[in-house]
Amino acid sequence: MSRVYNFSAGPAMLPEEVLQQAKEELLDWQGTGMSVMEMSHRGKAFMSIASQAEQDLRELLDIPGDYRVLFLQGGASSQFAMVPLNLLGEKRQADYYRTGSWSKKAIAEAKRYCAVNVVADTEGAGGFTTVPDEGGVTFSAEAAYVHYTPNETIEGVEFPYIPDTGDLPLVADMSSTLLSRPLDVRRFGVIYAGAQKNIGPAGLTVVIVREDLLGRAQPATPTMFDYQTHARSGSMYNTPPTYSWYLAGLVFAWLKRRGGLAAMAETNRRKAQKLYHAIDSSDFYHNPVDPACRSWMNVPFTLADPALDETFLAEARAAGLETLKGHRSVGGMRASIYNAMPEEGVDALVAFMREFERRHG
């Protein structure tokens, strides 16, 4: 068996230990004689898997008791609709930060349900290479909530602060950053994340919602799109994505064994610093993002000569470094270095980049 370092933005690498454990338990989970995939979601075995996963996630993020954790399907993209449907209440407007490709999509979907007030737009000159100044944003009295994307996965731009929205519920699409470091959940009304970046396999979407925001869905909201439906039923109103939930639980347990999110933050910061240093210390590589808001998780970079892109990708692949091609909207390269990317993977990429520059620079 030979595994590569996979820099995919998502679905992304999972910890090898987790995959090994899943393999060992695949045919017979703890003496039940069944695979987790074959179990009733309402049976004792799966209920214990589900509640342990939630308990571990709560512990990792120190989630307060007045927040509910929902294990849903539909991806972060469904949340683009679920957020307005659940939070608008009597209001007809919401405030949105426009800081990259994913917040643009969230805005486009919200516009189907309400007026969107764009409180900050960083597309301007640099094309999504920075975030708004912390104090420079005014929220609207008419807004039901404020939405932002703390880590723009495609552009590699990350907020170094949490916006202070006062009494307005703050909603965050944390698909590519949740669990990368400790987080003060109390600052948020709703946090959501598709699992396939930093949590587990695709098919699972984690939503953390403050209890007082439940039960306010628009009357025409589909039952499955109402947070209250899932909060009331322990995310078992219908069949949940059981195997993805189980694997996410194995990832949570792995994170705890590794020392939790403070330990992950240390490693993640070091991984990102190594890669940005390699880029910045060379004229051969370039990252356009303002250094104050560069992502720890997604690192886009270009080569001075784009004619070398294909050679770079082919030689990287030959060296066991996969999926480094940048998003089609940005071009160049992108290295996603989530929790499951070992530091050795980043070291291997940096060594490859130096060697490639030596031969082609």
Ligand SMILES: *Cc1c(COP(=O)(O)O)cnc(C)c1O
């Ligand atoms: C990947 C991603 C999405 C889309 O997630 P799906 O689960 O595919 O719907 C949305 N927002 C961000 C920030 C992402 O990184």
